[in-house]
Amino acid sequence: MSATTALKGTKLKTSAMIASFADPGQKTASAPFGHALVKAAQENDKIVGLTADLGKYTDMHIFAQAFPERFFQMGMAEQLLFGAAAGFAETGLVPFASTYSVFAARRAYDFLCLDSAEPNLNVNIVGGLPGLTTGYGPSHQATEDMAIFRGMPNLTIVDPCDSIDIEQAVPQLAASEGPTYLRLLRGNVPTVLDEYGYTFELGKAKVLRGGNDVVFVSSGLMTMRALQAAKALAEHNVDVAVVHTPTIKPFDAETVLAEINTDRLAVTLENHSVVGGLFETVASAVVTAGLGKRVVPVALPDAFLDAGALPTLHERYSLSVQRIVAKVLAELG
Amino acid sequence: MTATQETMTATTTERVDSVSAAAYRIRHHALTMGEVQGQGYVGQALGAADMLAAVYADQLRFQAEDPHWEQRDRFLLSTGHYAIGHYAALAEAGIIPVEELDTYGSDDSRLPMSGMSTYTPGMEISGGSLGHGLTIAVGMALGLRHQGSRARVYNFLSDGELDEGSTWEAAMGAHHHQLGNLTAMVDINALQADGKTDTVLRTEPVTEKWESFGWYTQRVDGNNMAELLQAFDNAAAQAAAVGRPSVILCDTKVGRGVPLLEDREKAHFMRIEEHEWQLCREQLTAGYEGKASR
Numbered sequence: 001m002s003a004t005t006a007l008k009g010t011k012l013k014t015s016a017m018i019a020s021f022a023d024p025g026q027k028t029a030s031a032p033f034g035h036a037l038v039k040a041a042q043e044n045d046k047i048v049g050l051t052a053d054l055g056k057y058t059d060m061h062i063f064a065q066a067f068p069e070r071f072f073q074m075g076m077a078e079q080l081l082f083g084a085a086a087g088f089a090e091t092g093l094v095p096f097a098s099t100y101s102v103f104a105a106r107r108a109y110d111f112l113c114l115d116s117a118e119p120n121l122n123v124n125i126v127g128g129l130p131g132l133t134t135g136y137g138p139s140h141q142a143t144e145d146m147a148i149f150r151g152m153p154n155l156t157i158v159d160p161c162d163s164i165d166i167e168q169a170v171p172q173l174a175a176s177e178g179p180t181y182l183r184l185l186r187g188n189v190p191t192v193l194d195e196y197g198y199t200f201e202l203g204k205a206k207v208l209r210g211g212n213d214v215v216f217v218s219s220g221l222m223t224m225r226a227l228q229a230a231k232a233l234a235e236h237n238v239d240v241a242v243v244h245t246p247t248i249k250p251f252d253a254e255t256v257l258a259e260i261n262t263d264r265l266a267v268t269l270e271n272h273s274v275v276g277g278l279f280e281t282v283a284s285a286v287v288t289a290g291l292g293k294r295v296v297p298v299a300l301p302d303a304f305l306d307a308g309a310l311p312t313l314h315e316r317y318s319l320s321v322q323r324i325v326a327k328v329l330a331e332l333g
Numbered sequence: 334m335t336a337t338q339e340t341m342t343a344t345t346t347e348r349v350d351s352v353s354a355a356a357y358r359i360r361h362h363a364l365t366m367g368e369v370q371g372q373g374y375v376g377q378a379l380g381a382a383d384m385l386a387a388v389y390a391d392q393l394r395f396q397a398e399d400p401h402w403e404q405r406d407r408f409l410l411s412t413g414h415y416a417i418g419h420y421a422a423l424a425e426a427g428i429i430p431v432e433e434l435d436t437y438g439s440d441d442s443r444l445p446m447s448g449m450s451t452y453t454p455g456m457e458i459s460g461g462s463l464g465h466g467l468t469i470a471v472g473m474a475l476g477l478r479h480q481g482s483r484a485r486v487y488n489f490l491s492d493g494e495l496d497e498g499s500t501w502e503a504a505m506g507a508h509h510h511q512l513g514n515l516t517a518m519v520d521i522n523a524l525q526a527d528g529k530t531d532t533v534l535r536t537e538p539v540t541e542k543w544e545s546f547g548w549y550t551q552r553v554d555g556n557n558m559a560e561l562l563q564a565f566d567n568a569a570a571q572a573a574a575v576g577r578p579s580v581i582l583c584d585t586k587v588g589r590g591v592p593l594l595e596d597r598e599k600a601h602f603m604r605i606e607e608h609e610w611q612l613c614r615e616q617l618t619a620g621y622e623g624k625a626s627r
Contacts, residue, residue: 048479072475075509077502080468084506087472090407090457091480095472111499114462115469119450 012309020188021133021221021310028188029163033126034062036170037096041067047174048088050074050097052081058098058128059186078108085123086115094122094174101127101142101183105149112179117154120178130159130183131220131271132300132317137307143300147276149181150249156180156202157248159220159270159278162192165246168200176202183220192224198244205252207259211241214328215259218269219245219278222298222319226269229324236329248278253285260286260293265331267296271319274299296331298324344562348391353558355425356386357621360590361614362421366437368610373438373446376594376603378418380522380556380585381489385422387561388487388518392569397427400454404484407473409458411466411490412520416448419456428455464497466490467517471506474515478574485572488517493525495536501546508547513576516568517548520555521584526601539582548580555583591616 022028029035041047041063049063053076064071072088074081078099085097104112104127116123127145134140149157156176160166166185173180196208208223209230218226223244230240243259245252260266260282270278279297286293300317314320318327363378388408396402410419417437424431429443436442443452447461458469470488477484494500507515521539523530530536543550549571553560561583568579587603588594591613594603605613 048476070479072510074506075502077499077506079464079499080471080502080506083465083468083499083503084472084475086458087469087474088476090469090473091476091482093476093479110462111465111468114459115465118459 021314022188022190027191029191030188031059031062031186032163032166032189033170033182033184033186034059036167037063038066040171040174041070043171044094044174046092046094048072048093048095050081050085050088050095052076052078052099052103054099054128057186058100058126058184060098060126078103079111082108082111082123082125083115086111086119086121089116089121089123094124096124096126096174098126098128098184100140101130101145102140104181105142105145109148112155113152116179117152120154122177123179124173125179125181126184127181128184128186132305132313132319133185133221133271133310135308135310135313138304141305143273143305144276145183146248146272146278150276150281154178155249158202158246159183159248160185160200160246161220161223161244163189164191164193164198165200169202169246172200172202185221190224192227193244200246203247203250203252205243205245205247205255207255208242208244209240211239212264213238213332214240214265214267215262216240216242216267216269217245217256217260217278217282218242219248220271222269222271225319225321225324228321229328232321232325233328236325238328238332240328245278248281251281251285253289256282257285257289257291260295261291265296265328266293267298267328269298269324272299273302275302296327298327344559344566349558349562352386352390352562355390356382356558357590357617359386359418359421359425360617362424362431362434363417364591364610364614364617366417366421366434367605369435370438371607372602372605373417374414374602375417375605376587376599377415377520377522378421379589379591379594380587381415381418381520382421382589383556383558383561384489384518384520384583384585385418386425387558387565389422389426391562392565393487394484395426395428395455400428404482406484407457407486409460409466409470409473409486409488410448410456411458411460411488411494412463413447413449413459413461415489415491416444416446419448420444420453423453423455426455429453463491463494464499466494467500467503467507470515470517471503471510471512474507474512475510478512478514483574484514486515488515490517490519492519492521492523492530492536492539495519495539496534504543504546504548507578511575512578513571513573515578516572517578517580519580519582521582522587524587524599524601529599543580543582547577549577550580550582552582552584555585556589590620592620
C-alpha cells in the first residue's frame, strides 16, 4: 500500500519525537530521571547538571528549574559538553551531562574516553533515545551505543527498565567513583518493577520471577516486555523465569550464569543491536565459564533501522511481546 | 598581595631577566631529555620555553610541595607532545625533581612522551588528542567559579589545534559563560604534523577569529619575554570571575635559542644526530650568556 493510498484510509501512525513506549493505561511516572536528580542534588551539593541543547528532551529541565544556579547549558556542542563535564569533575563537582545517546556515543566518544574514563572521573553521561525508542531513523536511534561504550575502560553502563530503576540508580551513579552511562528513559516512563519486590543495586542482576522451562535474561525496557511475555507464555503452559540485569558493565556474570547453566531454554532480550550488547556480554560470560550452552538473542538486527511509529517498529524488529512469544514457542518446537 | 597586584608588577628588566633565566633552564633541560631518548619534540619545547617560563616563573599560583593544593591556578597542557617542555617547566617550578627528567619517555617513568594527568604530578589533564584542552578548561573555569574559587585556568594549545572544531565549540562556550577566569595561550609556530600550517589547513586570520568569538585577544612575539609578560599583565588586569576570556596568541620559532636547530628544515619530529646534542647546549648557553651580558 502506498502512502498516498494510505492517506485515504485510517489515520497513519506517526513517529512523534516524544513517543512513549508505555502501553495504553499502563502505570507511569513523569520524568523520573529529572526528579531523581533533584532529590539527589538536595542531598549532595556537588551535583551539577549540564546539557547540549536537549534539556527539555532529556528531563534535565526538571533539575534546571529546581537548581538554576547548578545547571549549565553548553549549547549544541557535544564535544564541549563532555570535555567541560570532565573539567567540572576535576574541580570536585559531580556532573550529570545529558544529550541523546547517539551524540554521546558517536560524536563525543573521544572526549568521554580520554577526559573522563582515563582519569576515572565521576562524570555521569545521560543518554536519551537509547536503542529503538524513537521513530526518527538512524540519526536518532542509538542501536549500537552499548557496543560502542562497552570497550571503554572504567565506564559503568546502566540500562534501566522503568521509573523505579531510574529513581534508584541516579543516587548510586552519583555515589560511584568513575564515569557512568545511563540509557535514559524519559517523559512518561512505565512503572513496572514495584510489583516484584525489587531494588536496584549497581552491578547486580536480580531474578524477578522463577520458571521451569525458559530463562529470560534482559535489560532496559526489554525487561518490561520479558515480564509481559512470561505472563503470555504461561497461557501456553510455558513457565518462564526472568533475570533483570540493568548493569551491563561491570556485568554480574555470577547471578546470570547460575540461571543460564540449567536445562532451560536461555533467551537474552535487549533494546540494542545483536552486536556488542547484552547478548554478546552473556555469550562471552558463558564461553569464558566453559558452558556449552546455546543462547537465543532477542535483539535489534545489525542494520540501520527504518523510520516510523514505535509500535510498528518494535513489531517489525522483534521487540514486541507478540514477537517474543512467537519466537519462544518456535524454539520450544 | 592580591593576584592583580602580583601580576601588575611592571615588566622591569629584573623581572624579564629572571623569567628569561628560567626559560634558558627549561631549554637546557629539554635538550638533555631529548638526548637521553635520542629524539623527542625538542623543537617545540625550545619554541615554547618562553611561554612556559612566563607561566611557571611569573604567573601561576601553586605550591610545589602540594600539586593538588585546592586554590592553585590550573595549567592545562592540551598539546600532549609538548610534555618534554612541560616536564622541564615542572622541574624548574620544583614540582618534580630535576634528576627525574632523565627518565623521560622510558619504561615505568612518570614522564611519558605524551603528557597524562594520571602519570605526572602537576599535570592537570591528559592531553594528546588535540582539541580537548580548551573544552576541559571551560568546565574547570565554570566549576571553580561555581564554587567561589579565585583560581584561574590557563590552557596551552597550539595553532594546529585550531583545526579542531571542538576548540571553537569551547571558544564559544567560554564567551557565552563569560569566563573571565580563563586564559588561553596559543603557540603559533606555523608547523604541524604534515607540514607548514598554511599548507595543511589555513588558520589565519587567527587574531580576527578569536576577536570575533568575543575573546580579549592579544598577539605577541612569543619569544620576546618583555612582550609576553606585558600581555599576561594586560590579561590579568581585565580578568574577573565574570568577564571576557583572554587569549594570548604567541608567534614562536621552532628550535628557538639554538641556531643549529632554528636553521634546520622545520619538522614536527626533528632529527638530531648523536654528536649534535652537546653542540646544541653550547649554542644555547652561548646565546643566552651573550644576551645576558649585553
